Amino acid sequence: MVGKGLKFSLLVLLLASTGYALPGAAQTEDALLASTRKAGTIKAAWGSAPPFTVVSPDGKGTGYSPEVLKLALKGMGVPTMTAVLTSWDAQIPALQAHHVDMVGAGLQYTEDRCKVLVYSGPVTVQRNGLYVLSGNPKHLTGSLSQIANSPDVKLAATAGSAQEAYALQAGVTPGQILRVPDVQAGVATVKGGRADAFYAGALAITHLEQKGIEVVVNHDGPLAGYGAAFRKEDIRFRDELDKQLDVLRSNGTMKQMLLEAYEKNGIAKKDALASWDRVANTHRAKDVVPSCE
Numbered sequence: 001m002v003g004k005g006l007k008f009s010l011l012v013l014l015l016a017s018t019g020y021a022l023p024g025a026a027q028t029e030d031a032l033l034a035s036t037r038k039a040g041t042i043k044a045a046w047g048s049a050p051p052f053t054v055v056s057p058d059g060k061g062t063g064y065s066p067e068v069l070k071l072a073l074k075g076m077g078v079p080t081m082t083a084v085l086t087s088w089d090a091q092i093p094a095l096q097a098h099h100v101d102m103v104g105a106g107l108q109y110t111e112d113r114c115k116v117l118v119y120s121g122p123v124t125v126q127r128n129g130l131y132v133l134s135g136n137p138k139h140l141t142g143s144l145s146q147i148a149n150s151p152d153v154k155l156a157a158t159a160g161s162a163q164e165a166y167a168l169q170a171g172v173t174p175g176q177i178l179r180v181p182d183v184q185a186g187v188a189t190v191k192g193g194r195a196d197a198f199y200a201g202a203l204a205i206t207h208l209e210q211k212g213i214e215v216v217v218n219h220d221g222p223l224a225g226y227g228a229a230f231r232k233e234d235i236r237f238r239d240e241l242d243k244q245l246d247v248l249r250s251n252g253t254m255k256q257m258l259l260e261a262y263e264k265n266g267i268a269k270k271d272a273l274a275s276w277d278r279v280a281n282t283h284r285a286k287d288v289v290p291s292c293e
Contacts, residue, residue, distance in 0.1 A: 089160025
């Protein structure tokens with residue numbers, strides 16, 4: 001009997017060392033991962049931010065950010081992603097109400113959001129900037145404090161965005177801020193003269209000269225990191241996604257996709273490479289916002 005028990009123990013050790021789990025000893029699979037693998041898809045809330053995020057009426061997400069996440073999800077055994085076009089300020093409520101399984105990589109990391117969400121590592125990291133008419137007629141420097149001290153300056157920001165929160169924290173009054181639904185509307189407010197600047201990621205808008213605008217980068221403000229967001233209880237799913245993003249980051253796939261997307265859309269090569277350097281050296285949300293899990 002002792003010999004049989006010893007043989008069985010050795011067999012268990014051997015199987016464990018090769019990565020094989022005995023049926024009775026298998027770990028419980030993460031609930032979200034199990035359900036999405038079974039369904040063959042995951043439902044993700046996305047905001048409209050072309051050309052880097054485009055959501056079609058039939059639930060297809062295209063552009064750099066969705067394509068990176070789709071590759072990572074496939075590596076986890078989730079073959080497709082159903083994109084749900086959702087206004088920026090409705091994405092967290094939709095996630096918490098279980099209307100979607102995740103939020104796509106469009107909500108910037110912030111301390112407040114990390115109190116209620118867990119984020120994946122970033123797919124983009126950039127500075128924020130002020131988009132102004134060509135020639136910068138108001139002579140804005142990129143500083144929010146300058147705008148706070150200039151009551152006549154009107155600032156557009158996406159409703160519910162981190163940029164809106166940063167502007168308010170810097171002393172820009174609610175009366176100075178024009179809340180818009182998305183990037184396209186932000187550009188339109190500047191072009192139409194309703195706002196003097198639109199505050200967003202400094203690489204969020206492409207082909208600036210064709211649009212008659214330019215960007216003044218805010219070098220003093222926090223970095224803007226963007227990753228997928230999940231409910232706190234789905235942290236194990238997030239951890240598995242991070243492993244797949246690490247693979248894409250280390251094998252050159254993410255770099256190639258990012259640089260191709262920027263080049264295709266008129267982003268200067270030096271700016272594209274600077275953005276990639278930030279992504280390459282930023283593997284987790286806490287590398288950008290230390291309070292994030």
